[in-house]
Amino acid sequence: MRHFDFKNGHMHCEGVSLSDIADQVGTPVYVYSSATFERHFSVFTEAFKDQDTLVAYSVKANSNIAVLASLAKLGAGADVVSGGELARALKAGIPGEKIVFSGVGKKPAEMHAALTAGIHVFNVESQAELDVLNSVAIEMGKIAPIAFRVNPDVSAGGHEKISTGKAENKFGIAWSSAEAAYAYAATLPGIKVVGVDVHIGSQIVDLAPFETAITKVGGLIKRLRAQGHDIQSFDVGGGLGINYGNNAVTPPQPSEYGAMVKRLTSDMNVKMIFEPGRMIAGNSGVLLSEVVYVKDGEDRKFLIIDAAMNDLIRPALYDAYHDIEAVRAPGSNMTEVLYDVVGPICETGDTFTKRRMLPEMEAGDRLVFHSAGAYGAAQASQYNTRPLVPEVLVRGGEYHVIRARPTVEDILAGESIPDWLDAP
Numbered sequence: 001m002r003h004f005d006f007k008n009g010h011m012h013c014e015g016v017s018l019s020d021i022a023d024q025v026g027t028p029v030y031v032y033s034s035a036t037f038e039r040h041f042s043v044f045t046e047a048f049k050d051q052d053t054l055v056a057y058s059v060k061a062n063s064n065i066a067v068l069a070s071l072a073k074l075g076a077g078a079d080v081v082s083g084g085e086l087a088r089a090l091k092a093g094i095p096g097e098k099i100v101f102s103g104v105g106k107k108p109a110e111m112h113a114a115l116t117a118g119i120h121v122f123n124v125e126s127q128a129e130l131d132v133l134n135s136v137a138i139e140m141g142k143i144a145p146i147a148f149r150v151n152p153d154v155s156a157g158g159h160e161k162i163s164t165g166k167a168e169n170k171f172g173i174a175w176s177s178a179e180a181a182y183a184y185a186a187t188l189p190g191i192k193v194v195g196v197d198v199h200i201g202s203q204i205v206d207l208a209p210f211e212t213a214i215t216k217v218g219g220l221i222k223r224l225r226a227q228g229h230d231i232q233s234f235d236v237g238g239g240l241g242i243n244y245g246n247n248a249v250t251p252p253q254p255s256e257y258g259a260m261v262k263r264l265t266s267d268m269n270v271k272m273i274f275e276p277g278r279m280i281a282g283n284s285g286v287l288l289s290e291v292v293y294v295k296d297g298e299d300r301k302f303l304i305i306d307a308a309m310n311d312l313i314r315p316a317l318y319d320a321y322h323d324i325e326a327v328r329a330p331g332s333n334m335t336e337v338l339y340d341v342v343g344p345i346c347e348t349g350d351t352f353t354k355r356r357m358l359p360e361m362e363a364g365d366r367l368v369f370h371s372a373g374a375y376g377a378a379q380a381s382q383y384n385t386r387p388l389v390p391e392v393l394v395r396g397g398e399y400h401v402i403r404a405r406p407t408v409e410d411i412l413a414g415e416s417i418p419d420w421l422d423a424p
């Protein structure tokens with residue numbers, strides 16, 4: 001069931017017309033479907049319903065507190081990578097004991113906040129970090145539950161900027177030092193070893209690298225238990241790819257992924273932790289934009305739209321593909337035109353796509369970028385003093401602005417001119 005589809009000649013998100021949202025909230029704007037978030041989450045948990053499982057949604061994919069709150073209602077936990085994301089998860093009603101804390105550069109204040117919240121586990125990425133966590137915990141009179149994020153040296157991920165599980169990447173404990181790291185952790189009074197964690201990359205469209213990594217880590221868990229460590233949980237991270245519509249790849253269904261994980265782990269006697277991000281959020285949202293000008297170049301036509309790389313950076317950053325569709329259903333007699341779709345920012349990189357065949361459009365027409373629910377709004381910036389792109393959450397026939405568009409005054413409010421410059 002598609003939750004972004006045409007009704008009465010206009011694309012809708014569930015029961016709400018995107019044209020109405022564009023008229024009332026303005027463009028550019030992200031629009032999310034509650035039903036899609038919920039379906040993706042349920043499909044995933046369904047696969048593990050008879051196993052002890054924690055699905056810790058990766059907050060960085062889409063961190064709006066309304067999105068987090070809707071997942072919290074379904075029982076989701078959270079994978080956070082900063083004190084800020086921890087605060088979001090708690091504010092959205094995700095209990096501390098369902099939160100895991102990942103990331104290579106956790107600072108003492110963030111560890112303090114996470115220990116105060118009583119999080120489920122710290123995914124520790126280096127011995128230096130472990131030492132700091134040990135001191136913070138001792139100072140607070142607490143014991144920090146930890147898993148090491150191990151680096152299985154597995155190649156995965158569609159793009160070098162989102163591959164994380166190779167020996168050359170900055171992530172995790174090197175495979176060859178994992179057992180020594182656990183032996184050291186066991187000597188620290190502020191630390192309790194509870195699990196093992198792995199995350200090999202993102203937008204992975206093939207089950208094989210997951211299978212290799214899980215099998216390798218399964219062997220490690222056996223060895224660690226033989227060495228006396230009480231390994232209770234196995235966090236397999238996130239990374240399952242989604243279909244962006246370019247037919248280049250067909251990622252496995254979440255159910256196939258689930259079946260594979262189940263087959264490899266059912267006799268390990270561990271609590272399984274998952275950190276899906278893109279798989280939950282990616283196809284739950286679109287970026288809605290309006291054509292500002294159509295410009296005839298020397299050898300091509302440009303569609304200049306009011307969304308830009310600051311609103312959706314994936315094409316500029318990872319050469320990512322997004323399906324583009326007109327909001328008004330193309331009639332049977334419509335002409336198709338090859339367009340370069342570009343934003344207004346003063347950078348050549350502010351190009352969403354080149355030579356894409358689209359229905360002929362004119363200024364004022366609206367279009368959407370599909371599959372923009374993950375790593376879209378969450379990576380948006382105010383570059384070129386363009387107000388942070390707003391977000392709208394739809395549920396059935398109603399919608400709510402879950403992040404308002406700031407005014408330019410709001411943007412400037414945090415800046416100030418020092419006295420020595422004779423402020424006006």
Ligand SMILES: *Cc1c(COP(=O)(O)O)cnc(C)c1O
Pocket residue numbers: 058060061079102103199201202203237238239240275276277278279374
């Ligand atoms: C980014 C990230 C995830 C989520 O990755 P997806 O590809 O969005 O599923 C999970 N765990 C960690 C540690 C991450 O850094």
